[in-house]
Amino acid sequence: MQNCLIVEDSAVIRTIMAEMLKELGLAPVECGTATEAVDYCRQDQPPVVLLDWDLPGFGALDFLRGVGALPDNERPQIILCATENDPQQFSLAHAAGAAHHLLKPFDKRRLALKLVEIGVIDEAVLRTVGESGETALVLEDESAPQTSGAA
Secondary structure, three states, X not given: OOEEEEEOOOHHHHHHHHHHHHHOOOEEEEEOOHHHHHHHHHHHOOOEEEEEOOOOOOOHHHHHHHHHOOOHHHOOEEEEEEOOOOHXXXXXXXXXXXXXXXXXXXXXXXXXXXXXXXOOOOOHHHXXXXXXXXXXXXXXXXXXXXXXXXX
């Protein structure tokens, strides 16, 4: 089972993402800070990272620079997870090493489609997800209730 690193400061969102990844057959590893995540990438070389754009302190671009300093064969594929559809933000992230992005909120199906696109999971997994996406990431703030249905 492949690891997938989640870099997200919200514990609630990390939990939801981790559940989606488990249901897709991946082993989620959670980091609440970019510093912790860079250290993890140096040691364990995960094949893919879900990276929140809005990290406090040592932010997403700092994480991308830290991982970018790794040898090419040790760099993970990075999926930037953002709440705003901001082309400038995506350009900055892409230039720093995040070749992919997903807009929040997303459901398990959209996550699965992205993971299939970059070759992390097999396309056959999509048949198990269904059209509804079951688990949805729809959080705007941590006080909002979570849903388990389609977004």
